[in-house]
Amino acid sequence: MFDVHCHIHETPATLGALDHNKNIVYCVQGTRYTDWDRVAQLKEEYGDRIVPGFGLHPWFVEQVGSGEIPETW
Secondary structure, eight states: EEEEEEGGGGOGGGGHHHHHHOEEEEEEEEGGGGGHOOOOOOOOHHGGGGGEOOOTTTTTTGOTTOOOOOOOO
16 A cells, blocks of 8 residues: 655654554655655665655745755755
């Protein structure tokens, strides 16, 4: 089973789903550059059960100033 769009990393209570639902692959979507590290960490920790997405949600695009995203990304 696949959850093709979730933000499971945003709420600590929802992270428990990763340990309880081991037959689900989660597509975890980062919504701003400040949560991309957490999305990458989940991929490292859970391997093939996480498909990471790194992007900017339209709600937060205005908050990103020119050059605000680190070059490491």
